Every structure is written in C-alpha cells, then in structure tokens.
Amino acid sequence: MRVVVIGAGQAGAALVAKLRALGHTGPLTLIGDEPAPPYQRPPLSKAYLMGEMEEERLWLRSPEFYADNDISLRLGRPVAAVDRIAKTVNLGDEVIAYDALVLTTGSSARKLPAAVGGALPGVYTVRTLADVDAMKLEFQPNRRLVIVGGGYIGLEAAAVAAKLDLEVTVLEMAPRILQRVASPETSDYFRALHTAHGVKILESTGLDRLLGETRVRGVRLTDGRELPADFVIAGVGILPGTAVAEAAGLTLDNGIATNALGQTSDPAIWAAGDCASFPWRGGRLRMESVGNAIDMAEAVAANILGANEEYQAKPWFWSDQYDCKLQIAGLNTGYDQIVTRPGEGDAVSFWYYAGDRLLAVDAMNDARAYMVGKRLIETGKSPDKAEIADPATDLKALLKR
Incomplete structure (x- = not known):
C-alpha cells in the first residue's frame, strides 16, 4: 500500500513514524512546503526566539531517521493538486500515486488585514521557523514592541521580549486577555505576572490601524490614541490548513471534517492534527495542540492499517511564560x-x-x-x-x- 502524507509538521512526522513502527513496509512519502525537516513549533516563541536553542534541536527526528526507515521526504514542495479519481498528488514537476492519502496540513497564523497596514514591513506573525528567523534581529533592548492579541502566543512573545529588555505593550480587544480560552482567574494570574515584568496590557482596546509608510512606526487605537512601535507582532489566532482539502472537494467543518476513525468524506483520504475536526460529545471538535497532533496521527496510522478504532481525544496543553x-x-x-x-x-x-x-x-x-x-x-x-x-x-x- 502506497501512503502519501501532505504536511510535514508534528502530526505528519508522528504518523509516518507510527506507520513504520506498526510494520507498514510499503512506499511512504512525507511532503512539506517548508524547506526544514519536521520540527517542534512550541519552542519557536520561547527558547528559539530567546536564542537558547539551535535550529537542529527543533527537529523532531534527525534526517537519518527518514532515510533509515525508507521514508521519502519531499521538503519545500507545495502541493499543486490532488486528483482523487487518479489517486495522485501533483507537485508541479512530479506526480506521486497513493492508495491512502493523509492530510496533516496543520494551521497558519491569521494576519492583520492589509487595509489596516498589516502588509507593512516590521509586522510579524509567530508560526513558522521562517517567521521567527525574520523577526529575531528586532529583539534588541529598549526597542518598542506592540503585540496585537492577548492569547497564549502573544503572551509568550511578550514574555521573551520583556526578558530581553524591550518595551512591550499588548493590545486585547476583549475585556480580558485569554478570554476565549481561560477563566477570569487564569487571566488575572497572567495579567499580574506580565505587569510585574513591565509589560503594559491594554484590554478592551482595539486596533484601528498601523502607522507608517515604508515601515511600521506605530499603532492607532480605536479610541484615537497612538502608540509608537519599532515593530509589531500579530497574535490573533490561527486558521486550519484546509486549502488542499477544499481544492480536492472534501467536506469542511471548522477544518477538514473526519469521522471517528480519521477518514474524510473520501474514504481513501484521512486527516489528523490542527487541520482536522472530529466527532466529540455529539458535536465536532478541532484541537490546536501538540498532544492532539501526535495522538490523532498515531490513531490514524493504526486505522490505515486496519485497526478500526475510534479516536478518543485526551486534551492537554501547556504554555511557558517567564x-x-x-x-x-x-x-x-x-x-x-x-x-x-x-x-x-x-x-x-x-x-x-x-x-x-x-x-x-x-x-x-x-x-x-x-x-x-x-x-x-x-x-x-x-x-x-x-x-x-x-x-x-x-x-x-x-x-x-
């Protein structure tokens, strides 16, 4: 059986490793649109951004692991199209046939709209290795950083910046930071923690637009105030990676809709990780976490090989700040x-x-x-x-x- 996996992140890496561990001996291909081998994302906004971790330590496996396990890596290769009738994946200059296709296409950072200045140089997101490499040199003492969004990614970036002696302001439209994901008690805890480290947190405060012509130089708030900024980080959430699935005509429902086994609306195509939504307590759930990426990917690997066991999610998450x-x-x-x-x-x-x-x-x-x-x-x-x-x-x- 020829298995092709699109998406070389945490879920994709876990899935191909599990297939080999379970005894799958057929052709196995892992396709990623980034040039780096599969790597950890959580340290990007923490240890890697701080300069405390080298790129190689981010890698989930050594390049030798894939070679030794006869896993064909196609890195830096965006997928042009999936042909469900012919059962092929088109990479533009190469067509790969599959018997089972798995979408572990993860998620991407929401960007600030170009209409409010989101395309200005000096405006960043925190999602990929390239994102963090692009912004690392901005983190110099006494520079002024404005972070739009008081979720975990924004607060983790704020913690790193404060430790590096930057002047940090966090803008949150909602009445409190972490409102979407945590209790008022947890919000209070982290507000006090950041304030103690010199971070300014402005809640119930919206962004009107970014200021600057050739580069961002500040932000205008919805109440008319203007804040200077040497650079800006947008921490306004992520979007499931559904482009390949949508182009292939698969059913979407807050991500790529799967059944309890991880199969999409096409039984030859599976999905796992951030991009996938699955049955949960009478509804559907999509989880953005390392734990879910690994656990669901390994469950899908087993089901591809005939285990026929429903995925039972065990949600857990973490965040490091200071x-x-x-x-x-x-x-x-x-x-x-x-x-x-x-x-x-x-x-x-x-x-x-x-x-x-x-x-x-x-x-x-x-x-x-x-x-x-x-x-x-x-x-x-x-x-x-x-x-x-x-x-x-x-x-x-x-x-x-």
Missing part, C-alpha cells in the same frame, strides 16, 4: 464554577466544574495538580469541590476512590 509553566488538562467549555487550589510556593491551580462534573484544570507551576487532574478527567472522576479547595487534601488519594 518562570511560570502553565499546564492545562481537559476542555473547559461549559464551566459554571472555578475552584481555586493553592499549591506550594507560587503554585496555584484552577479547577473548572460544570455543576458537580470536573471539566478541566489550569495548573501554574503545579505539576502534581495537573497530573492528578488529567487522570481524574480521563477516568471520569469528579472530586468534591471542597476537597479540591482544601490544600490539606492529598490529591493522589483522590485517584484511588
């Missing part, structure tokens, strides 16, 4: 109460409940709360809220009930 490691277990959608649990030192965790059901945990510098919370959620256990709030409660004992 000396704080945030670890998130579960999905907080539908919560109606937050239980705060103090930890040792500066550790704290926020536990999301819907009624009496535990949904998710945000743990700041509290690995034990994260690990126990993750296990509880995965096993469907919901401890009493008063026990969670009591720092004397032995969390690990809750797992034995």
Whole structure:
C-alpha cells in the first residue's frame, strides 16, 4: 500500500513514524512546503526566539531517521493538486500515486488585514521557523514592541521580549486577555505576572490601524490614541490548513471534517492534527495542540492499517511564560464554577466544574495538580469541590476512590 502524507509538521512526522513502527513496509512519502525537516513549533516563541536553542534541536527526528526507515521526504514542495479519481498528488514537476492519502496540513497564523497596514514591513506573525528567523534581529533592548492579541502566543512573545529588555505593550480587544480560552482567574494570574515584568496590557482596546509608510512606526487605537512601535507582532489566532482539502472537494467543518476513525468524506483520504475536526460529545471538535497532533496521527496510522478504532481525544496543553509553566488538562467549555487550589510556593491551580462534573484544570507551576487532574478527567472522576479547595487534601488519594 502506497501512503502519501501532505504536511510535514508534528502530526505528519508522528504518523509516518507510527506507520513504520506498526510494520507498514510499503512506499511512504512525507511532503512539506517548508524547506526544514519536521520540527517542534512550541519552542519557536520561547527558547528559539530567546536564542537558547539551535535550529537542529527543533527537529523532531534527525534526517537519518527518514532515510533509515525508507521514508521519502519531499521538503519545500507545495502541493499543486490532488486528483482523487487518479489517486495522485501533483507537485508541479512530479506526480506521486497513493492508495491512502493523509492530510496533516496543520494551521497558519491569521494576519492583520492589509487595509489596516498589516502588509507593512516590521509586522510579524509567530508560526513558522521562517517567521521567527525574520523577526529575531528586532529583539534588541529598549526597542518598542506592540503585540496585537492577548492569547497564549502573544503572551509568550511578550514574555521573551520583556526578558530581553524591550518595551512591550499588548493590545486585547476583549475585556480580558485569554478570554476565549481561560477563566477570569487564569487571566488575572497572567495579567499580574506580565505587569510585574513591565509589560503594559491594554484590554478592551482595539486596533484601528498601523502607522507608517515604508515601515511600521506605530499603532492607532480605536479610541484615537497612538502608540509608537519599532515593530509589531500579530497574535490573533490561527486558521486550519484546509486549502488542499477544499481544492480536492472534501467536506469542511471548522477544518477538514473526519469521522471517528480519521477518514474524510473520501474514504481513501484521512486527516489528523490542527487541520482536522472530529466527532466529540455529539458535536465536532478541532484541537490546536501538540498532544492532539501526535495522538490523532498515531490513531490514524493504526486505522490505515486496519485497526478500526475510534479516536478518543485526551486534551492537554501547556504554555511557558517567564518562570511560570502553565499546564492545562481537559476542555473547559461549559464551566459554571472555578475552584481555586493553592499549591506550594507560587503554585496555584484552577479547577473548572460544570455543576458537580470536573471539566478541566489550569495548573501554574503545579505539576502534581495537573497530573492528578488529567487522570481524574480521563477516568471520569469528579472530586468534591471542597476537597479540591482544601490544600490539606492529598490529591493522589483522590485517584484511588
């Protein structure tokens, strides 16, 4: 069986490795539009941007791994077209036949519209190695950075810039940072953390336009104020990579729609990772995380080989800012109460409940709360809220009930 994988990111790399580990011996091709071999994205906005990690340390596998496992890498090769009838992938100067095709096309950063100055030099996004390489030289002491968007990517970039002694301002249209993804308690925690490091956070503050003619020199806010800026980072979310799927006529639904096995509307084509939405609790879910990229890719690899097992997502995420490691277990959608649990030192965790059901945990510098919370959620256990709030409660004992 000839398997072709389009998208050489975390999901694509995990999928081809899993296929070989499960004993697939047929032709296996991994196609990526970037020139670099598959690499980690999370360190881009942290250690790599700080200059603490070399490019080679970003690579998920050495180039020798692909050669040794007879995985054909096609890097720097955008896909021109997929022919579902002929079952071929057209790279322009090469046509590759497949029996099973997998789309692990990831996601791309939303850009600020050109109408508000988003195309000006000095305006960046944080998604690819090329993105970060392009902006690294901008990070010099005392330069003025404006970040549009108070989500995790924007806040991680703000933390790096503050540590490098830049003057940083974060703009957030919503009433609070992290509003889309976290509780007010988590927002408050990170607002205080950034403020303590000298970052200015302007909430309920929209961008009117970027200022400058040949290069960005400032921003005008919706309230008429103007802020100087030596450069700007847009952290306004990501978009699922659906272009190849859409051109091939596959069904889309907040990404590439798959069934519980990972198959798209064409049973010979599969999808996994950031680009894919899958059945979840009566609806559909698309997750943007390393954990989901790996787990779904490995599940799809097994199903391509006939496992016929539905993908069971186990959501988890993380973010590093300054000396704080945030670890998130579960999905907080539908919560109606937050239980705060103090930890040792500066550790704290926020536990999301819907009624009496535990949904998710945000743990700041509290690995034990994260690990126990993750296990509880995965096993469907919901401890009493008063026990969670009591720092004397032995969390690990809750797992034995």
